[in-house]
Amino acid sequence: xKKILLSLFIVFSFQLSFAxxxxxxxSITFKDETLTNALKSIEEATKYKFYFDPTWVNSEKxxxxxxxxxxxxxxxxxxxxxxxxxNYIILKNKVIFTLNSTIHDTLPANYFTDxxxxxxxxxxxxxxxxxxxxxxxxxxxxxxxxxSSIVFIGKENKxxxxxxxxxxxxxxxxxxxxxxxxxxxxxxxxxxxxxTDLDGNYSLQLPRGINIIEIKSLSHKEVVKxxxxxxxxxxxxxxxxxxxxxxxxxxxKKGQKTTESVVSGLVSxxxxxxxxxxxxxxxxxxxxxxxxxxxxxxTGEGSAGFNVRGGKDDQNLILLDNAVLYNPQHFLGFFSAIxxxxxxxxxxxxxSIPADFGGRLSSVFDIxxxxxxxxxxxxxxAIGLITSNLTLSVPIEKNKSSIIVGGRxxxxxxxxxxxxxEELKNSQAGFYDGILKYNNAINAxxxxxxxxxxxxxxxxxxxxxxxxxxxxxxSLKWDHTFNKKNKAAFIFTNSEYKFNIxxxxxxxxxxxxxxxxxxxxxxxxxxxxxxxxxxxxxxLASKLYNVxxxxxxxxxxxxxxxxxDVEKEKALESAVYLSDSYKFSDKLLIDLGLRYSxxxxxxxxxxxxxAPGLPLSDETVTGTTxxxxxxxxxxxxxxxxxxxxxxSFTEDFSIKAGYDVxxxxxxxxxxxxxxxxxxxxxxxxxxxxxxxxxxxxxGLFKTLKDEEYEVSLEGYYKRSKxxxxxxxxxxxxxxxxxxxxxxQGEGKAYxxxxxxxxxxxxxxxxxxxxxxxxxxxxxxxxxxxIVNNGEYFPANFDKPHDLxxxxxxxxxxxxxxxxxxxxxTGRPITYxxxxxxxxxxxxxxxxxxxxxxxxxxxxxxxxxxIEGNHKIKKLAHSFWxxxxxxxxxxxxxxxxxxxxxxxxxxxxxxxxxxxxxxxxITYNFKF
Numbered sequence: 001x002k003k004i005l006l007s008l009f010i011v012f013s014f015q016l017s018f019a020x021x022x023x024x025x026x027s028i029t030f031k032d033e034t035l036t037n038a039l040k041s042i043e044e045a046t047k048y049k050f051y052f053d054p055t056w057v058n059s060e061k062x063x064x065x066x067x068x069x070x071x072x073x074x075x076x077x078x079x080x081x082x083x084x085x086x087n088y089i090i091l092k093n094k095v096i097f098t099l100n101s102t103i104h105d106t107l108p109a110n111y112f113t114d115x116x117x118x119x120x121x122x123x124x125x126x127x128x129x130x131x132x133x134x135x136x137x138x139x140x141x142x143x144x145x146x147x148s149s150i151v152f153i154g155k156e157n158k159x160x161x162x163x164x165x166x167x168x169x170x171x172x173x174x175x176x177x178x179x180x181x182x183x184x185x186x187x188x189x190x191x192x193x194x195x196t197d198l199d200g201n202y203s204l205q206l207p208r209g210i211n212i213i214e215i216k217s218l219s220h221k222e223v224v225k226x227x228x229x230x231x232x233x234x235x236x237x238x239x240x241x242x243x244x245x246x247x248x249x250x251x252x253k254k255g256q257k258t259t260e261s262v263v264s265g266l267v268s269x270x271x272x273x274x275x276x277x278x279x280x281x282x283x284x285x286x287x288x289x290x291x292x293x294x295x296x297x298x299t300g301e302g303s304a305g306f307n308v309r310g311g312k313d314d315q316n317l318i319l320l321d322n323a324v325l326y327n328p329q330h331f332l333g334f335f336s337a338i339x340x341x342x343x344x345x346x347x348x349x350x351x352s353i354p355a356d357f358g359g360r361l362s363s364v365f366d367i368x369x370x371x372x373x374x375x376x377x378x379x380x381x382a383i384g385l386i387t388s389n390l391t392l393s394v395p396i397e398k399n400k401s402s403i404i405v406g407g408r409x410x411x412x413x414x415x416x417x418x419x420x421x422e423e424l425k426n427s428q429a430g431f432y433d434g435i436l437k438y439n440n441a442i443n444a445x446x447x448x449x450x451x452x453x454x455x456x457x458x459x460x461x462x463x464x465x466x467x468x469x470x471x472x473x474x475s476l477k478w479d480h481t482f483n484k485k486n487k488a489a490f491i492f493t494n495s496e497y498k499f500n501i502x503x504x505x506x507x508x509x510x511x512x513x514x515x516x517x518x519x520x521x522x523x524x525x526x527x528x529x530x531x532x533x534x535x536x537x538x539x540l541a542s543k544l545y546n547v548x549x550x551x552x553x554x555x556x557x558x559x560x561x562x563x564x565d566v567e568k569e570k571a572l573e574s575a576v577y578l579s580d581s582y583k584f585s586d587k588l589l590i591d592l593g594l595r596y597s598x599x600x601x602x603x604x605x606x607x608x609x610x611a612p613g614l615p616l617s618d619e620t621v622t623g624t625t626x627x628x629x630x631x632x633x634x635x636x637x638x639x640x641x642x643x644x645x646x647x648s649f650t651e652d653f654s655i656k657a658g659y660d661v662x663x664x665x666x667x668x669x670x671x672x673x674x675x676x677x678x679x680x681x682x683x684x685x686x687x688x689x690x691x692x693x694x695x696x697x698x699g700l701f702k703t704l705k706d707e708e709y710e711v712s713l714e715g716y717y718k719r720s721k722x723x724x725x726x727x728x729x730x731x732x733x734x735x736x737x738x739x740x741x742x743x744q745g746e747g748k749a750y751x752x753x754x755x756x757x758x759x760x761x762x763x764x765x766x767x768x769x770x771x772x773x774x775x776x777x778x779x780x781x782x783x784x785x786i787v788n789n790g791e792y793f794p795a796n797f798d799k800p801h802d803l804x805x806x807x808x809x810x811x812x813x814x815x816x817x818x819x820x821x822x823x824x825t826g827r828p829i830t831y832x833x834x835x836x837x838x839x840x841x842x843x844x845x846x847x848x849x850x851x852x853x854x855x856x857x858x859x860x861x862x863x864x865x866i867e868g869n870h871k872i873k874k875l876a877h878s879f880w881x882x883x884x885x886x887x888x889x890x891x892x893x894x895x896x897x898x899x900x901x902x903x904x905x906x907x908x909x910x911x912x913x914x915x916x917x918x919x920x921i922t923y924n925f926k927f
Contacts, residue, residue, distance in 0.1 A: 024046065024072070024073060025071060025073075026045055026046055026068075026071065026073065027068060027069045027070055028042065028068050028076070029067045029068070030064045030065050030066055030080075032063045032064075032065055033064045035080070036054065038080055039052070042073070042076065046073060047093050048090070048095050049094050049095070050097065053097075053099070056085075056086060073090070085099055085152065085154070085155045086155075087099075087102045100152035100153075100154065100155055100156055100230055101156050101228075102157075150227075150228050151225055151227050152228045153165070153167055153229045153230060153231065153232075153234075153235060154229065154231025154232060154233040155230055155231055156230040156231075157230070157231065162208070164205050164208070164532060165208065165229050165230075165231055165232045166203060166204070166205060166484065166529070167204050167206050167227065167229060167234070167235055168202060168203040168204070168235075169202065169235040170196070170236050170237075171185075171196050171200050171237045171239060172238055173239065173241070174238035174239060175240070176373075176375045177374065177375040178200075178374075179199050179200025179201075180196060180200050180217070181197060181198045181199070181200055182196060182217075183195060183196040183202075183215060183217050183220070184216045184217065185202055185204065185213060185214070185215055185216075186216070187206065187213060188212040188213075188224075189212070190207075190211070192204060192205070192206065198344055198345055199371070206227065206229045207229070208229055209228065209229060210229075211226070211227045211229055212224065212225070212226050212227075213225045213226075217239065219241055220240060220241055221239065223237060232484045258703075258710055258712060259653060259654040259701045259702065259703055260646075260648070260654070261646070262352070262590070262644045262645065263352045264644065264646075264657070264697055264698075264699045264701075265295070265349065265350035265351025265352055265697055265716070266347060266348070266349055266350070266352070267293045267348040267350065268346070268347050268348075269286055269290060269345075269347075269348070271340060271344070271345065275865070275924065276808045276816065276818045277292075277806055277818060277820055277863070278818050278819070278861040278862055278863030278885065279883070279885070282384050282385070282881050282882075282883050282920035282921060282922035283922070284340040284341075284382070285335060285336045285340070286343060286346050287306070287336040287338060289806075290306075290346070290348055290365075291804075292768060292806050293348075293755065293766075293768050294714075294754060294755050294768040294770040294802070294804075295308060295309050295350050295714075295772070296308050296350070296363075297797065297799060298333075299797045299827060300893075300894055300895070301857070301892060301914065303333050304328075304333035304676065304677070306363075307797040308348075308350055308362045308363035309350050309363070309751065310747070310751065310772060310773075310798075311361055311362025311363065311693075311749075312668070312724075312795075312797075313668060314360075314664075314666075314667060314668030314681075315363070315664060316360055316362055316364075316365060317359055317360035317364045317365065318365040319364065319365060320367050320369070320451075320453060320473060321368060321437070321449070321451040321473075321477070321493075322477060322493050322523070323473040323475040323521075324493070324521075325338075325367075325471055326471060326495065326517060330431040330433070331410070331457065335431070337455045337471060339391070339406045339408055339435055341380050341382070341389055341390075341406055342370055342391050342404060342406035342437070343368070343369060344368045344369060344370040345367070346365065346366070346367045347365075347367075348363060348366070349363055349364040349366070350362075351658045351697040351714075352658035352660065352697070353642060353660050354642065355537070355577040355578070355579040355595045355640075356525060356539060356541075356577055356579075356595075358541075358575050358577075358663070359543070359573065359663075359664060360662065360664050361663075361692075361693040362693070369404070369437045369451055370404055370437070371404065371437070372394060372395065372402030372403050372404035372438075372439060373393040373402055373404075374395045374396075374398060374399050374401060374439075374441070375395060375398065377392070377393065378392075378926075379391060379392045379927050380924075380925070381926075382922050382923065382924045382925070383922065384920065384923075385920050385921065385922075386411065388408070388409060389407070389408040390406070390408075391404065391405070391406035391407075392404070392405050392406075396438075396440075400442075401438070401439060401441065402438075402439055403436065403438045403439075404436075405434070405436045406434065407433070407434045407435075408432065408433050408434075409430075409433075410429075410430045410431055410432070429457070429458070429459035429460070430458055430459070431455065431457040432455070432456055433454065433471075434453070434454055434455075435451065435452070435453045437449065437450065437451045438450045444481070445481040446479070447479040448477070448479075449477045450474075450475070451473075451474065451475045451476075452474050453472070453473045453474070454470065454471070454472050454473075455470060456468070456469075456470045457469050464503060464504055464505040465502065465504075466502045467500075467678070468499065468501075468502075469497070469498065469499035469500070469678075470497070470498060470499075471497050472495070472496045473493065473494065473496070474493065475492070475493040475494075477490070478491075485528055486526070486527070486528050487526070488524065488525065488526045488527070489524075490524055490525075491521075491523040491524075492521070492522055492523075493520070493521045493523075494518070495518070495519050496516065496517070496518045497516070497517050498515060498517070499514065499515055499677050499678055501513040501678070502555075504555065509560060509561045510554065510555045510556050510559065511553060511554050512552070512553050512555050513551070513553075514548075514550065514551055515548060515549065516547070516548040517545070517546075517680075517681045518546045519545050519546070521542065521543040522542055524539050524540055524541070525537070525538075526538050526539055533584075534581070535580070535581045536579070537577075537578070537593075538577060538578040539577060540574070540575065540577075542572065542573070542574040543572070544570075544571075545569070545571045545572070545683055546568065546569075546570055547569040547570070547681060547682075547683055548566075549566040549567070549568070549569060549680060549682070550566045550680065550734050551563075551565045551566065551734075552734055564734050566735070566736055567605055567606060567736065569682075570603070571599060571600060571601045571602055571683045571684070572599070572600045572602060573598075573665055574597070574598050574599075575595055575596060575598070576596055577595040577596070578594055579591060579592060579593035579594070586648070587647055588645070588646070588647050589646045590644070590645045590646075591643070591644040591645070592643055593641070593644075594641055594642070595639070595640040595642065596638070596639050597638065597640060597663050597665075598636075598637035599635065599636045599637060599665045599684060599690065600634075600635050601635070601685045601686070602629075602630050602631065602632060602633060603627030603628050603631040603632075604626075604627060604631075605626075605627050605633060606624050606625065606627070607624065607625050607633055607685065607687070608621050608623070608687070609621070609623045609625060610622060610687075614782075615782040615784055616739055616740045618740060621737070633685060633686060634684070634686045636665065636689070636690050639661070640660075640661045640662055640663060641661050642658075642659070643658065643660075644657070644659075645658075652702060652703040652704070653702045654700075654701050654702075655698070655700055656697075656701065657696075657697065657698050658695075658696070658697045658698075659695070659696050660693075660694070660695045661692070661693070661694050662692070662695075663690055663691070663692050664690055664692075664693075665683065665690045666681055666682070667681065667682045667683075667684070667724045668680075668681055668724075669681070669682050669738070670732075671726070680732065682738065688724075688742060688744070689744060690722060691720065691723060691724070692721045693718055693719065694719050695716055695717070696716065696717050697714060697716040697717075699712055699713060700713045700714075708758060708759070708761065709756065710756075710757040710759070711755070711756050711757075712753075712754070713754050714752070715750075715751070715752045715753070716749075716750065716753075717748075717749075717750045718747075718749045719748050720746065720747035720748070721746055722745075723744065723745055723776060725743045725744070725745060725776060727743060727785070743778050743780075743785055743787070745776055745778040745779065746776070746779075747775065747777070747795070748774075748775050748777075748792065749775070750772065750773060751770055752771050752772070753769075753770050753772075754768065754769045755767070763808070764810075765805070765808050765818075766804075766805075767803075767804070767805045767806075768802075768804045769803050769804075770803075771800060771802075772798075772800065772802070773800060774795040775792040775793060775794060775795065775798070776795050777790065777791065777793075788848045788849050793848065793849055793850050793851075794828040795850070796827060796850065797827060798827065798828055799825040799826070799827055800825045801825045802824050802825070803821075803822070803824075804820075804821070804822050806818075806819075806820055813867070814866060815864075815867075816864075817863070818862070818863040818864075818865060819861065819862055820859075820860070820861040820862075820863075822858070823858050825853065825856055826855050827853065828850035828852070828853055829852050829854050829896055830846050830847055830848075830852070831846065831847050831851070831852045831898075831908075832844045832845065832846050832847075832906045833845055833846065833847045835906070844900065854895075857893075858888070858892065859885075859888070859890060859892060860887045860888050861883060861884065861885050862883065862884050862887050863882065863883035863884075864881070865879065865881055866879070866880040866881075866882075867880075876926060876927035877925070877927070878923065878926075879923075880921070880922070880923055881921070881922045881924065882920075883919070884918070885914065885917065885919075885920065886915075886916070886917050886918060887917055888917075889915065889916050890915075891910075891912045892914075893910045893911065893912060894911045894912055895910075895911045896910050897909055
């Protein structure tokens, strides 16, 4: 306050002594001049003397060009200083510059009568404002006291009426330059705080004036900075690691609390934490961990698909760096095709799906790959009993660009020999995958990311057949910042999934069978922050599908097998979306989203027409219509509103609600209970309608004991239309008229999900419980298309009770014990209930579809985790995991099938995958 009063007094004294003359005009031309040279040219062309610190104007990046004719000096200075942080005041023939702050030449009205009491703020001495403590002689520069601790953000504007401004930036390690995530940032004496994201970035809404920022972290020294905020701006901070050992300190990430976000039904996987979850053969598996959370299930052990809130396997959009991953599993579903060592984040949306996602009914698995370390070479990996994994990060241009490459492979199929199934014991299998990501921070406004991924599986269930399937994807993303409020991302992706079966036997009918689906997509995503209350997201996307439904070619010249090629399919799916995140108040936050999708089935192709009033069958085909290349065959489309709301009763207790409408234009055709590598995808056309769904959800979210515990209770109800199912004995592969084997009906699902999570302390982990039901209704005017008398019946994956408990107890900083307990209701099954005689033959009579259930599933896994010493400087940090899968040795059923023996009796048999405890040991390292 003393400094401000002194400044005002001196300015007032100057005005009493000198009369300002700013009416003098001049003409001057600049051509790529630095600001320093431009100011000197003005000084030489006029009688004014300029006073400034050369460090304020020594930037060579900002060049000035232009011709000015008969312009006043103040108009000229306003023009060339508009993009700088400099202000100025003219006192007779002197021009005095200030950095950020303005000098007021008049006092506010009633200044002395209404002046506030002097606050007890930590102000600097008057000597730190050098403008009024220098001799104004022929020298045109002066020196600023460098000890000032105040950081100025933005440039003061006397005409501005804004009260709050956005201050954003990044926090990096001072020694390595690496971005530091989860760093807690607090404004002293104000209820304003946040934390850095995974890329080390943060954003704060700060009031005008002085703000004292505290930057805290468990492993870094605390940093305190004083910011003088005049406008929106950027403030980057470098922090140092602590060198001393401290007791455990818990840093709260309030900006990421579940009680504060508007999205319900969101599961965020702790990628680093999954190393403590004991899983099959010690392999870290992001997707298997996801199934331990409420609302996410699998049909059974070793199954490849996921069932999210009553959805089928094909109703999940699995994205890896924005590109679709069609088959996310290795080894017949035992392992994930996602490399955990290269993964940065995995967010799963079960409800409140953002408007920029579309094309699936039930969920979005949004998985992102890490960026490489732009500072130094580093790596991470693991060696296990049947797989090994290695990830390397290589800087290309320091502090700017890098690549990260990861690879994983099997080197033994011994596990198949230990299985209970005799056929599998004589089998062989193997897989590998690789991922490469390039990242380039071109400048402050542009960032480029490129990802390439490939996975391959090969297995043989018999001596004469070899099955192969693979995923391939590529993505390119350009992030661009137009200004502080406008940002955009432009994305191109391509994905391909294919499988192949080589059948080579002693007879002449050996064949090669294959299938492929390919898609390419362009996206443009924009965000605009209108003000602190409104943030808009909008964009458009277009995706081209190309499907080869299948071929079968004989491989021997003398074969009697006729070559078959099912006609290819093509379609274009496009969408536009707009959403607004509106903050009514600190208590009420609403996300309003609207998506419109439009689908076109395209030629070339031939489409059957069927007799009206009759079921679709080969016998009811009345004709065929031929379409040329890219000719529109059929169109579908519609609005997909997305609404999410959160109301906070208190800081640690909130309620959330959501409403989603989704559409899906591509369908998975599977003759198995669980998803398998030989399943095919079918595009919507004239005879197969797109699936649609509506879901409402409501949840309560609470944190307890200073945020040590998180508790959530969520309920949902979902209705679906045009859900795909099949006629009894349907032939799906190599069927030119596959629509004659399909049924489309209605679905409904509802459930309650309870999650208790503890993230800190010696004992940590989570317990999740789900009660849910899923039903399908297949009714028709034709008796051949009616199932269970047209009534709702349980879906194949309907499991009412699902309990998971993932617990980790840390004995010391290096030793911990982990357990994984699962209980699930047995899935539905159709049983034979009798026999009947027809003619001279005896037939089996079956129950209604899915009227019975297989036995319940129960499993307990245990793992011991041993970490290496915690020295900071060492060649590599290590981690051992010793685990036992299925400790109880429970013979959990994988499937039940029935065989009629020679005496005509029907006998049931149970197949298990792992009926004995399976030990494993894995060595993990990081350097």
